[in-house]
Amino acid sequence: MDDKQVILSVKGLCLEFSHRKGAIKALRDISFDMCQGEILGVVGESGAGKSLTGSAIMGLLDDSAAITAGEIVYQGQRIDNLDDASRQALRGKEISAIFQDPLTSLNPVLTIEEQLTETILTHLPLSQSEALEKAIALLEEVGIAQAAERIKQYPHQFSGGMRQRIVIALALCVDPFIVIADEPTTALDVSVQSQVLQLLKRLCKQHGTTVMLVTHDMGVIAEVCDRVAVMYAGEVVEIGKVHDIVKHPQHPYTVGLMDSIPRIGVRKKRLSQISGSMPRLTELPCGCKFHPRCQFKQFGCDTTTPCLKQTTTTAVACLRDISIEEHI
Numbered sequence: 001m002d003d004k005q006v007i008l009s010v011k012g013l014c015l016e017f018s019h020r021k022g023a024i025k026a027l028r029d030i031s032f033d034m035c036q037g038e039i040l041g042v043v044g045e046s047g048a049g050k051s052l053t054g055s056a057i058m059g060l061l062d063d064s065a066a067i068t069a070g071e072i073v074y075q076g077q078r079i080d081n082l083d084d085a086s087r088q089a090l091r092g093k094e095i096s097a098i099f100q101d102p103l104t105s106l107n108p109v110l111t112i113e114e115q116l117t118e119t120i121l122t123h124l125p126l127s128q129s130e131a132l133e134k135a136i137a138l139l140e141e142v143g144i145a146q147a148a149e150r151i152k153q154y155p156h157q158f159s160g161g162m163r164q165r166i167v168i169a170l171a172l173c174v175d176p177f178i179v180i181a182d183e184p185t186t187a188l189d190v191s192v193q194s195q196v197l198q199l200l201k202r203l204c205k206q207h208g209t210t211v212m213l214v215t216h217d218m219g220v221i222a223e224v225c226d227r228v229a230v231m232y233a234g235e236v237v238e239i240g241k242v243h244d245i246v247k248h249p250q251h252p253y254t255v256g257l258m259d260s261i262p263r264i265g266v267r268k269k270r271l272s273q274i275s276g277s278m279p280r281l282t283e284l285p286c287g288c289k290f291h292p293r294c295q296f297k298q299f300g301c302d303t304t305t306p307c308l309k310q311t312t313t314t315a316v317a318c319l320r321d322i323s324i325e326e327h328i
């Protein structure tokens, strides 16, 4: 993080769902900072709590979810306890979202022009013609050729990759400070995933936008992020600069995720080194939640829950005295 300014902090966040058998603790003591202009990756297998963390920041949680401890602080102001209207105002203007499926963000019965200009006019003090100009410029920026003509078309007239580019334009058109991008390229063909990610990265760096990039894919993280939080079963188990996480992953789970990235020229017996699967929230083991799958487990891992501890590189929640680089 160095001397960059923190724009958003999640501090000790705990989130529960009420369930007929009792409370389900879906997020436990989540803490991290997002710094001005950085791309923070949030990675982990399906069910790790990545989307819930994004939804908590956006203020888009289900009624059945309750934040039971901790807080979310945006530009020095606590936002997790704001009323719905204030959250909605923040969401439209300052914190915007890109979801996996572009069709959830785009209205099929409105043209791209209608959607972009309406969003711009709602939030920015521009005239109709200025809004249209801004919308066309943004479409050009996201790589839509003949933007002035194509802006008159409907979402279904674009390919999946082009639609996701339009969603990026929609997320950026109000000049937000933060974009939460939840699996933004997962629904796209592999061949266009990288182009869209690079576009997102370039635009956010140019606009100085801070991004939380949620993905299950460590390859995506390595390609575009500055820092990474690795989540497992509702906790952050390792956090640090992408370079450190990629070169020297310390938590055994991060080591496994890194190992699951296919590398050109490296033959592997299996793609993933992590056997087993993530536990259900109703059946979480005692101690470290990862210990039943951990090849380095030792005495105490099944009884003591490790806290995040800062090392010379990343912060890691593991009881081992860590130096497992030789295993990666």
Ligand SMILES: Nc1ncnc2c1ncn2[C@@H]1O[C@H](COP(=O)(O)OP(=O)(O)O)[C@@H](O)[C@H]1O
Pocket: 017, 024, 026, 044, 045, 046, 047, 048, 049, 050, 051, 052, 053, 062, 064, 281
């Ligand atoms: N409305 C809900 N009620 C109960 N459990 C939920 C609800 N929404 C999410 N969960 C649970 O919370 C956990 C984390 O979900 P999520 O954040 O969507 O995971 P990820 O995005 O990392 O795949 C999952 O185990 C999921 O089943």
Ligand SMILES: [Mg+2]
Pocket: 050, 051, 052
């Ligand atoms: Mg998700």
